[in-house]
Amino acid sequence: MSDTTPSPQDFAATVDQLETIVERLESGELSLEDALGAFEQGVRLTRDAQQRLDSAELKVRALSEDSEGRLNVTPFADSESPKDATDEGKETPPW
Numbered sequence: 001m002s003d004t005t006p007s008p009q010d011f012a013a014t015v016d017q018l019e020t021i022v023e024r025l026e027s028g029e030l031s032l033e034d035a036l037g038a039f040e041q042g043v044r045l046t047r048d049a050q051q052r053l054d055s056a057e058l059k060v061r062a063l064s065e066d067s068e069g070r071l072n073v074t075p076f077a078d079s080e081s082p083k084d085a086t087d088e089g090k091e092t093p094p095w
Contacts, residue, residue, distance in 0.1 A: 014049045018042055 009017075021042045025035055066072045 011049060011052050014045050014052070018045050018049070021045070 021038050024030060024038055025042075030038060061071065064071050064073070
């Protein structure tokens, strides 16, 4: 493994790379030095992935705010069952 910062890649590729690192670490076949290098790379990738998630959340929030800065939450349409009057008010946002 390289000790350099990984080149920018998409989020899914970052997650795949993290999963590979975890599998290598869990195998127990790495030397202490290789395990430490893999762990360091995993930490860098985790930080990068968290920054991407934070950035995506900010974008979603910005796109979802109304003119007064309140979140405008619109639930996904439920195509399988029609919504009746008793379901009103039961929808809650995931945050």
